[in-house]
Amino acid sequence: MDMKATKKKLGLKEKYAHMTRGLDWETTYQPKEKVFPQATFEGIKVHDWDKWEDPFRLTMDSYWKYQAEKERKLYAVLDAFAQNNGHLGITDARYLSAIKLFLTGISPLEYVAHRGFAAAGRNFPGVGPRVACLMQSIDEVRHAQTQIHALSNYNKFYEGFHAGASHQIERLWYLSVPKSFFDDAFSAGPFEWMIAIGFSFEYVLTNLLFVPFMSGAAYNGDMATVTFGFSAQSDEARHMTLGLECIKFMLEQDPDNLPIVQKWIDKWAWRGIRVLSLVSTMLDYMLPKRVMSWKEAWEIYFEQNGGALFNDLAKYGIKVPECIAQCTIDKEHQSHQLWLTLCTHSHAMGLHTWLPNAEEMDWLSAKYPNTFDKYYRPRFDQLRELADKGERFYANTLPMLCQVCQIPMLFTEPDDPTKICYRESEFQGEKYHTCSDGCKHIFDDEPEKYIQAWLPVHQVYMGNCWPEGTDPTAEGFNPLAKYLEWCHIDLARDGGDYEGSSDQANFAAWRGAATQNT
Amino acid sequence: MSTVFIAFQINEDTRPIIEAILADNPHAVLDEQPAMVKINAEDTLVIKRESIEELIGRKFDLQELQVNLITISGHLDEDDDTFTLSWKN
Amino acid sequence: MAVTALYDYQYPAADTQDKFHGNQLLYVGWDDHFMFAAPLAFVLPPSSKFSELVENTLTFAFGRHPEWAKIDFSKVVWLKSGQPFVPEMDKTLAEQGLRHKDVLRLQTPGLNGNGTYF
Numbered sequence: 001m002d003m004k005a006t007k008k009k010l011g012l013k014e015k016y017a018h019m020t021r022g023l024d025w026e027t028t029y030q031p032k033e034k035v036f037p038q039a040t041f042e043g044i045k046v047h048d049w050d051k052w053e054d055p056f057r058l059t060m061d062s063y064w065k066y067q068a069e070k071e072r073k074l075y076a077v078l079d080a081f082a083q084n085n086g087h088l089g090i091t092d093a094r095y096l097s098a099i100k101l102f103l104t105g106i107s108p109l110e111y112v113a114h115r116g117f118a119a120a121g122r123n124f125p126g127v128g129p130r131v132a133c134l135m136q137s138i139d140e141v142r143h144a145q146t147q148i149h150a151l152s153n154y155n156k157f158y159e160g161f162h163a164g165a166s167h168q169i170e171r172l173w174y175l176s177v178p179k180s181f182f183d184d185a186f187s188a189g190p191f192e193w194m195i196a197i198g199f200s201f202e203y204v205l206t207n208l209l210f211v212p213f214m215s216g217a218a219y220n221g222d223m224a225t226v227t228f229g230f231s232a233q234s235d236e237a238r239h240m241t242l243g244l245e246c247i248k249f250m251l252e253q254d255p256d257n258l259p260i261v262q263k264w265i266d267k268w269a270w271r272g273i274r275v276l277s278l279v280s281t282m283l284d285y286m287l288p289k290r291v292m293s294w295k296e297a298w299e300i301y302f303e304q305n306g307g308a309l310f311n312d313l314a315k316y317g318i319k320v321p322e323c324i325a326q327c328t329i330d331k332e333h334q335s336h337q338l339w340l341t342l343c344t345h346s347h348a349m350g351l352h353t354w355l356p357n358a359e360e361m362d363w364l365s366a367k368y369p370n371t372f373d374k375y376y377r378p379r380f381d382q383l384r385e386l387a388d389k390g391e392r393f394y395a396n397t398l399p400m401l402c403q404v405c406q407i408p409m410l411f412t413e414p415d416d417p418t419k420i421c422y423r424e425s426e427f428q429g430e431k432y433h434t435c436s437d438g439c440k441h442i443f444d445d446e447p448e449k450y451i452q453a454w455l456p457v458h459q460v461y462m463g464n465c466w467p468e469g470t471d472p473t474a475e476g477f478n479p480l481a482k483y484l485e486w487c488h489i490d491l492a493r494d495g496g497d498y499e500g501s502s503d504q505a506n507f508a509a510w511r512g513a514a515t516q517n518t
Numbered sequence: 519m520s521t522v523f524i525a526f527q528i529n530e531d532t533r534p535i536i537e538a539i540l541a542d543n544p545h546a547v548l549d550e551q552p553a554m555v556k557i558n559a560e561d562t563l564v565i566k567r568e569s570i571e572e573l574i575g576r577k578f579d580l581q582e583l584q585v586n587l588i589t590i591s592g593h594l595d596e597d598d599d600t601f602t603l604s605w606k607n
Numbered sequence: 608m609a610v611t612a613l614y615d616y617q618y619p620a621a622d623t624q625d626k627f628h629g630n631q632l633l634y635v636g637w638d639d640h641f642m643f644a645a646p647l648a649f650v651l652p653p654s655s656k657f658s659e660l661v662e663n664t665l666t667f668a669f670g671r672h673p674e675w676a677k678i679d680f681s682k683v684v685w686l687k688s689g690q691p692f693v694p695e696m697d698k699t700l701a702e703q704g705l706r707h708k709d710v711l712r713l714q715t716p717g718l719n720g721n722g723t724y725f
Binding site: 037038041042043189340345375378383393395398401408410419420422427428430431432433446448451453454455457462463 | 628725
């Protein structure tokens with residue numbers, strides 16, 4: 001039988017060229033500007049969209065193939081986890097506070113990222129970025145789904161996992177921090193979105209979230225989280241590359257793009273850093289077995305890696321964001337300041353906190369020789385003293401929030417860690433308060449945007465945060481209890497100190513039952 | 519000089535990949551962490567398809583790396599034979 | 608700088624005083640006392656006397672700190688938006704020009720949690 005020699009398969013570069021170019025069409029009955037109305041208003045000038053190249057050169061067919069393989073691996077592990085009481089393998093149930101924060105604060109953002117990249121893909125007139133945004137959009141919805149699936153296994157046994165993605169992201173005071181970050185990015189144009197999420201968040205900051213944290217999950221026996229975390233992170237490497245490619249593309253297309261891009265980098269570096277400061281508490285306080293300190297993670301993934309990146313971008317005229325000086329100061333303080341805040345507010349949270357024990361404080365002293373013993377150990381000691389007397393301290397009044405990052409005004413002055421940093425602006429006769437020079441600068445640049453902020457503390461005081469039918473004038477009205485009910489938090493189970501919680505009691509009982517027959 | 523890096527999950531798929539990378543990049547440094555490894559290298563790191571194929575005894579497509587990849591740093595250039603990270607231009 | 612937008616970008620502020628049912632917001636921070644991690648937000652009628660603010664509202668919020676009872680209010684320093692402010696105890700918030708979303712800092716020299724700033 002005659003058999004023709006099969007033609008050699010297309011090389012990667014040829015395949016990428018065929019499958020990401022010439023896929024669209026020229027418009028006929030509508031002008032192109034009407035089909036892509038968001039392409040130019042931000043001021044970014046693009047002369048040749050075909051100069052966009054995805055360094056991974058991933059095409060849709062390969063994308064489906066490898067994503068399917070990742071899913072099969074992930075679900076095999078999740079099945080094994082569920083079938084083998086995987087939840088009892090973790091070091092301690094208090095570890096789950098970190099996972100609750102992840103599920104309630106991060107997973108809903110994955111979903112918004114899915115929507116945002118779908119919108120960016122729709123709005124870019126170039127085919128290369130459209131294909132890349134499409135893949136990222138699908139990745140992000142996969143992340144939201146797999147995280148919720150994986151963590152639903154904990155929801156069968158532990159408190160606080162029941163309403164994060166559905167109700168709490170729009171209601172809980174500390175979750176307004178990540179939510180408002182993504183709302184800010186999504187309500188910008190497509191190019192700013194790419195710098196905000198694609199570059200600042202994915203390239204510069206996401207390693208800080210996923211890499212040390214997931215390694216920490218592994219160290220603490222949490223097979224479910226490690227698996228979805230690494231599965232998601234395998235996509236992040238591609239997202240990071242897209243973010244970097246996007247910024248190079250903008251800078252190479254036209255020199256007029258430089259000041260716009262620089263402004264966005266400055267803004268979104270600070271916005272991202274403030275959001276991720278919550279992760280500092282995960283690394284320093286929430287993992288029973290610790291992998292590295294926040295400060296160490298910051299130095300590896302931000303200072304060294306970000307330093308290499310900004311060295312490289314210098315050839316385009318990009319400067320290191322000004323906020324870096326502040327960050328170098330903050331890395332010594334922020335996890336402690338934030339954890340002290342969470343510890344004194346967990347009576348209004350959907351997860352447990354605890355005061356660090358003696359061994360943990362020694363670890364913190366060793367990791368933070370310049371600051372922990374001098375400023376923070378005495379505060380934990382005094383909180384411990386109160387707790388030991390049965391008077392665990394929780395703040396009884398709502399905190400003042402930053403108008404931009406929405407974190408309580410807990411951060412201190414750059415030159416004095418014993419003084420709260422107050423910054424103030426006035427716009428159209430109204431006062432606005434921010435927590436730092438970084439947030440004030442962002443406010444002052446676009447006040448029209450941030451005056452609309454949905455600040456939970458103010459909303460509570462306006463009376464907008466009770467369950468329907470609540471009468472705040474009724475006798476014995478308890479605003480905190482009604483607010484928590486509206487947030488779908490059952491305070492007796494979900495919040496407060498881990499010491500004495502039902503999670504603690506259940507974990508001990510079930511772990512006991514797993515090793516004994518009585 | 520700037521450092522590039524690549525991190526992988528630790529599993530049976532990545533064992534020969536890591537071995538090949540370390541053999542091909544004598545200047546690379548292995549950093550082992552729970553469930554993952556990070557390979558750091560000054561300026562450039564090259565992953566070669568052929569070296570991996572020699573160790574696993576079958577054809578290997580460099581895009582298979584994506585399944586177990588955790589993160590990278592540096593500019594990427596990928597073709598059929600090599601996967602290169604660098605801060606060079 | 609205005610927001611770069613596709614259209615005239617004008618939206619109302621979310622937290623104007625008219626939305627607080629006749630009350631106003633006032634923020635108060637007690638310097639050097641990190642038992643209270645951040646300054647606190649209060650919602651009060653503009654007709655509240657400053658003495659009521661101190662004796663009721665602030666005492667409820669800060670009173671669990673053992674140093675609160677030791678404060679001699681004739682010797683404290685108040686700052687409004689970072690500038691010295693001398694409150695009149697018998698006057699209302701409105702009468703002494705405390706506006707919606709003003710921020711006060713209370714400084715109590717000599718009291719700082721015995722040097723721990725707690």
